[in-house]
Amino acid sequence: MVEDATTRGYTVTGMTCAHCVASVSDEVGAVPGVRAVDVDLGSGRMLVHGERFSDTDVRAAVTEAGYDVAG
Numbered sequence: 001m002v003e004d005a006t007t008r009g010y011t012v013t014g015m016t017c018a019h020c021v022a023s024v025s026d027e028v029g030a031v032p033g034v035r036a037v038d039v040d041l042g043s044g045r046m047l048v049h050g051e052r053f054s055d056t057d058v059r060a061a062v063t064e065a066g067y068d069v070a071g
Contacts, residue, residue: 010047015067021039028046033050034048
C-alpha cells in the first residue's frame, strides 16, 4: 500500500532502551518516501511521516532492526 503525504502510526514491540529507539528510527528512516520517524519508548508508538511510503517496507524495516510491529 502506498499513500501520498501522510502520517501513519504503528506499535513496535520489544524495545527496551534508547539504542532500540535509534535502531528502529534509523532503519525506518531509510525507507523510500519516509521523511521523519518519531518513536516513543514507553508506549512503543511510532509515527512515520512522509510521502508515498510503503507500509510493507516500514514493517520490514522494523523487523530488520530486530523488533516487531503489533497488529
